[in-house]
Amino acid sequence: MLYTIVENCRRLGIDTREYLEDVLTRLPAMKASEAASLTPAKWLAARTAKAVRPAA
Secondary structure, eight states, rough: HHHHHHHHHHHHHHOHHHHHHHHHHHGGOOOOGGGGGGGHHHHHHHHHHHHOOHHH
């Protein structure tokens, strides 16, 4: 399972360490139903959307 996560990060151009640090920090406070939002692809989409969002 870990190899799959690492390879998905690599293919998406994600810094694996940054991803794992963020996910492993947030995971304990999340409900099981929210865990799907932490896949590398969804994590990257959320980070990209946050970075592109204009300042209010």
